[in-house]
Amino acid sequence: MYYRIADFNGADTLFNRSCSALWNEVDECLTALKLHVKQSDEAGRQGNLIFNPVGTNQELKDCLGEHDWQYLQLPEAYSFFGLGIDFDKQGAWIEAQFSNYPFLLNNILRAEVLYRDKVSPRGNHRFRGMIVITKAKHFPSSNSTLHFEQAVDHLNGLNRHKLFSVPTRLVGLDVEGDSTQAVLTTYSSPRYSRTVTSARTVRISVERSTRGGSSKFHLLR
């Protein structure tokens, strides 16, 4: 999958040099990642194809898991910030953040507090830097979910006043061109189920908005 990146607090140096082997694994999984879509069940847009976070998370988990990236439970003393970090390997953290936009600042600030507290949740590997995976603004998706451009604005806002120091690489999943292969998944109940009823590879066209809004994804038969 095509993606863009934005680096903060020296993440370019970190992931291009001392953590470059770790980044190469992430890049491999991102590049192999397919666009996952599902049919919306939100009022007024039922049936429209939208970005599918559940399928995306699952494929990322499968690929990163093969490279031994693992879920990291936060120490009990920090559990008020949420339960854990999506993926950790040797002190590099990944959050796949396709949820409501306020989760971003929770992810960033809890990382900042652990970073400054010099916490080592797993063995000897002190926390070194973070990758946050988001989706492009133009992807049709559930209301109020975080997108890459918004995340860049958030982190620029914090950065202007030195409110975070964790080396952070933002990834924005995107598509190039007018059409792409995708995986269309249906679930046993529309909103909350993760039980797959069917998953098939399809080809979709990407109809871009001329006014900076959402694209439309159309199934090509």
Added chain:
Amino acid sequence: MYYRIADFNGADTLFNRSCSALWNEVDECLTALKLHVKQSDEAGRQGNLIFNPVGTNQELKDCLGEHDWQYLQLPEAYSFFGLGIDFDKQGAWIEAQFSNYPFLLNNILRAEVLYRDKVSPRGNHRFRGMIVITKAKHFPSSNSTLHFEQAVDHLNGLNRHKLFSVPTRLVGLDVEGDSTQAVLTTYSSPRYSRTVTSARTVRISVERSTRGGSSKFHLLR
């Protein structure tokens, strides 16, 4: 209603001295506020009485509105942080935060950025300090919604590293004793509707957990 407070970054001085008239209005509305409850529709706990954020917000809005506290739309340049502040008067802001816990750090950090940017969204009143209204941990409520004790932990974590400087008063709505008057409201559809079907004043008992978990609210007939 009974409530607790926790002050950060000099909020005690701000709200006891230069903004004491504003705080007195807030205190009046908090003291007059009734406990609002509704029946849960979450799986496994249908029908149990839980805290009702919609009713609480409405009563706060009615009371604060009488004192000319108004919704404050964020300037367009900050809209990526969310649309607006629940209540503003003369540069004092109030957020009633009963939603998912990540909203707290979004509220705090966007306020911090505007504070440091010295933005004056409404006329000549520069932003001076914030009040965040939450509910007690022991209140039975929707999953993953913010509570006072958790908010105190969040802000202590940020404060340890000087990650925010806005004078901030946290309010934790609570009940004293074993029973209290409450307003029981039903809505036209269980989860998302704000259309009131019925609202009646009831008396409920508060059965405290012995293990630090949620209390149970029981209807007294």
